[in-house]
Amino acid sequence: MNLVIFGPPGAGKGTQSSFITKKFKLYQLSTGELLREEIKNKTELGLRISSIINSGDLVSDKIVSELIEKFISKKEFKNRIIFDGYPRNLAQAKNLNNLLTKNDQKIDMVLKLSVSLETIKKRISERKNLEKRKDDSEEIAIKRYDTYEKNSKPVLEFYKHSGLLKVVNGEASITEINSEISALIEAI
Ligand code: AMP
16 A cells, blocks of 8 residues: 655644554655755765755755666665655656656545644744754745645546545544544555
């Protein structure tokens, strides 16, 4: 089973992904985490992308595609991936389908967490006290939300059309969201 968790930055994709990962023995593939690792390790790629990430823009499709292909092609992750933060635009959604097909796999479900900008702003200001992420200022949070709004519609249409889309209310409590997602996965 491969899943995509979709939603604006700050919707709780990471939190829900780590819960699903444990419960259903999947592997969480967070493109944001992979990119932040590159920056932390000061790799050549990391140095190239740090200003893009800190401004709230998207890194190029090619860079992210190379990162995810490494995982998709590994036997140990076959049919056990939850994509967190990928795809983020229509080109990426199509690319993901191609990469999966090439590796004899597919997406089984796309979970969309719906959350308003107001809620995200509130969460970001709370998170700031816990873990300082450079791209977590309110201004950047709004920029990242705008980037999401601009790119998300065609992605959602694409998955709706293929019958894979399930929308979950991301404003509910973490436990409520956990149960709703579990029920959806168990029904696959
Ligand atoms: P995230 O942790 O998923 O919120 O990602 C943090 C940042 O990494 C984003 O604001 C983008 O700059 C970059 N990023 C993560 N995933 C992608 C992706 N699929 N395509 C392009 N950029 C990405």
